[in-house]
Amino acid sequence: MSVTVTPIAPPKTDKKDKEKTDPRDLRDRGYVVICWNDPVNLMDYVTHVFQTVFGWPKARAERHMLQVHQSGKSLLVRETFEKAEHYVHQLQGYGLHATMERE
């Protein structure tokens, strides 16, 4: 999976921008949450965290965990700015190396 990412500066919402673009287009699922590999988090732990934070079934959580392990990263979700930020807080609260990037 190819992921193009840029810095995550929140979308501008000044009047000028609003006239040009519907803010919902900018804020609606324009952010990706990525989990990066590290050698220290246990594989079972990462699976458990994905299940807990996203409510995923075990098979899906394991698929993403293996992608992190084998490919170095996994794109977990596409979300709005606020939700992506929320998920990053959750994942980092568990000690995972997770970031949000603008697509």
Place this chain on the structure above:
Amino acid sequence: MKFMRPQKGGHGVAAFAFQMNRQEMDWLLATLKLYPLLDSTYHHITDGPAAEIQAEQQLLEEAMAQQRADHRRKLDKFLATPGRFRLDAPDQYRFNLTAEQMEWLLQILNDVRVGCWVKLGRPELETARRRELTGLDARHMAALEASGFFQMILLQAAKSPGEGVSPP
């Protein structure tokens, strides 16, 4: 340390029961005593340049600092509860965890594990295990392994709550 079958805790709350010997209990307490090891600056909200998102970065650091303070309070209260580790049989101590306690204890153990890894210089673990470590590094490596050991037992319990050892 071994996971026992889930028991009904106080107020009907399902609890996970664990049994461990004195040496394991000493290891667990010594590991928990290290918490927190990571500091807020460990966390980065993005892989890109941080300058553009200073407010969000600061928010993340504050949230992590708050979480660690909350967890430390919960842990202190948990450990101070009389009879927390009950002598069950010769050299066998039992303690119970609710599902909520399991969750924050996993986070605490992982903080110690990742924190030790950071203090060791973020090595590949197999490389670090082969190195001859002394002093503080040896203690960090031991705590890293110990926290992983306890994490695995908690994770096994969370994963297969019906598969623990039956209580005598």
